[in-house]
Amino acid sequence: MTITRSKSYNCLNPSSDLNYPSFIALYDPNVSKATVQIFRRTVTNVGEGSATYKVKIVQPESSTVAISPETLVFSKTYEKQSFSVTINYGGNNKEKVSFGEGSLDGRKWKTQS
Numbered sequence: 001m002t003i004t005r006s007k008s009y010n011c012l013n014p015s016s017d018l019n020y021p022s023f024i025a026l027y028d029p030n031v032s033k034a035t036v037q038i039f040r041r042t043v044t045n046v047g048e049g050s051a052t053y054k055v056k057i058v059q060p061e062s063s064t065v066a067i068s069p070e071t072l073v074f075s076k077t078y079e080k081q082s083f084s085v086t087i088n089y090g091g092n093n094k095e096k097v098s099f100g101e102g103s104l105d106g107r108k109w110k111t112q113s
Helices: none
Strands: 035-044 051-058 063-068 071-074 080-089 101-106 110-112
Touching: 051 063, 071 080
Parallel strands: none
Antiparallel strands: 035 080, 051 071, 051 101, 063 080, 101 110
C-alpha cells in the first residue's frame, strides 16, 4: 500500500492535507480569533461516461464550511476534477470535538467523507 508518493513530502514539516477522502482540522481552543483551514482534493470519475455530482455538507459545530466548486461535472470516464474545502472555525467555548460530513451526490453514485 502506498500512502503518498510525493518526493517533496517532509516528515519534519508534516501536512494534514494529503489527498485522502477524509479531512481533519485541528484548532487551538486557546485562540479566540477565527481560524481558516483549506483542503484541496482531486477525484476521478470511475463510472461509465459522463456524470454530475453536487456537494452536500453538514457543518461541524462552531464552523462554516464552503466547497468550491459546488458541482463537479465529468464528461468521460477517468476524467479528473479538483475541488477545495474551506473550514472557518469560529471558536468553541465547550472545548469539545465536533464532526461534520460531506458527500458528492450523483444520479447513480454517492461518495461520502
